[in-house]
Amino acid sequence: MKPVVGITSYAEEVTWGAWTEASALVPLSYVRAVERAGGRPLVVPPSEDSIAETLAVLDGIIFSGGSDLDPELYDAERHPETDEAREMRDRSELALLSAALERDMPVLAVCRGSQVLNVARGGDLVQHLPEVLGHERHRHTPGAWSDHDVKLEPESRVGALLGHRAPVKSHHHQGYGRIGEGLRETGWADDGTVEALEDPSKRFAVGVLWHPEEGEDMALFQALVEQAKEYREERR
Numbered sequence: 001m002k003p004v005v006g007i008t009s010y011a012e013e014v015t016w017g018a019w020t021e022a023s024a025l026v027p028l029s030y031v032r033a034v035e036r037a038g039g040r041p042l043v044v045p046p047s048e049d050s051i052a053e054t055l056a057v058l059d060g061i062i063f064s065g066g067s068d069l070d071p072e073l074y075d076a077e078r079h080p081e082t083d084e085a086r087e088m089r090d091r092s093e094l095a096l097l098s099a100a101l102e103r104d105m106p107v108l109a110v111c112r113g114s115q116v117l118n119v120a121r122g123g124d125l126v127q128h129l130p131e132v133l134g135h136e137r138h139r140h141t142p143g144a145w146s147d148h149d150v151k152l153e154p155e156s157r158v159g160a161l162l163g164h165r166a167p168v169k170s171h172h173h174q175g176y177g178r179i180g181e182g183l184r185e186t187g188w189a190d191d192g193t194v195e196a197l198e199d200p201s202k203r204f205a206v207g208v209l210w211h212p213e214e215g216e217d218m219a220l221f222q223a224l225v226e227q228a229k230e231y232r233e234e235r236r
Contacts, residue, residue: 003059003228005039007031008096008113010066011046011089026064029213030110034062037221039228044096046089051099059235060106060204060228063093063113065211068174071127074119079127081173094120106204106227108220111172114197114207121180121199129175133191138170145169145214150195156186157206158196161219168195168210175209183207203227 009024024045034041044054044061055061070085071078073094093113097120100107109117115125130136140146150168152159176194179185187196187208199205204227212220 001232002038002040003225003232004042004057005034005225005228006042006044006054006058006061007034008061008063008089008093009043009045010064011086027213029211030062030064033213033218033221034225036218037225039221039225046086046092048088048092048095051095054096055099055103055105058105059232060108060224061096061100062224063097063107063109063116065111065113065171067112068127069112069115069119069125071125074124074177076124076127081128090116101199101202101205104203104231106224106231107202107206108204108224109207110213111170111209111211114209115174115176117205117207118176118180118183118197121183122178123180123183124177126175126177129173129193132175133193135191136173137191138175138189138193139173145171145211148189150187150189150210152196153184153186156184156196157198157200157204157223158186158208158220161223162217166217167215168208168212169214170195170210172209203231 007030009026014023031041068083070090093116182199183197185194195209197207
């Protein structure tokens, strides 16, 4: 059987046809990436209930991108450029991520997801990178991907998978501030922005600030699925 890989979903009001409804949704690019890597994707809606039951049916999990985290979660005042809080999603993903790491379940955290990882470990965020960097090259146009390279630590998980340098697609205006406990920096943009984090004590706990599901290189998803297979066999 294929390993089941959860994908956390957005919680947004969306319109289709004549309907406008509060919805749980995720871009199909995540779904297709898991399928191409040999896994069975399962969309996980935001909910603080039944965390253990949810993880019991999963072999790995992806924390997807989306809106900014509520700065109250890391004891900061809201910046004018920070999105309105999605409290339900924030709380449920922090609980789900912490529980997944406790089980040593394979985790791939993408963009916002990697920020959830950092905050869950006691880190904080830079709420508006252009104020620090003096440019907007990580999100130059709303709704369009920014292409740039990242330099990767050769001895890290991402470095082993992607090499010492890799092209990526990003769309973020926030970044990591204080790095959370147990996490190490493993990737950087040319402007010095940290672009990747991982917990070397876990079988696979990787966070990237870019969007690998939008690129051509499936190495991160393939590695996640392989680790999910091992996790599944060990549980049996």
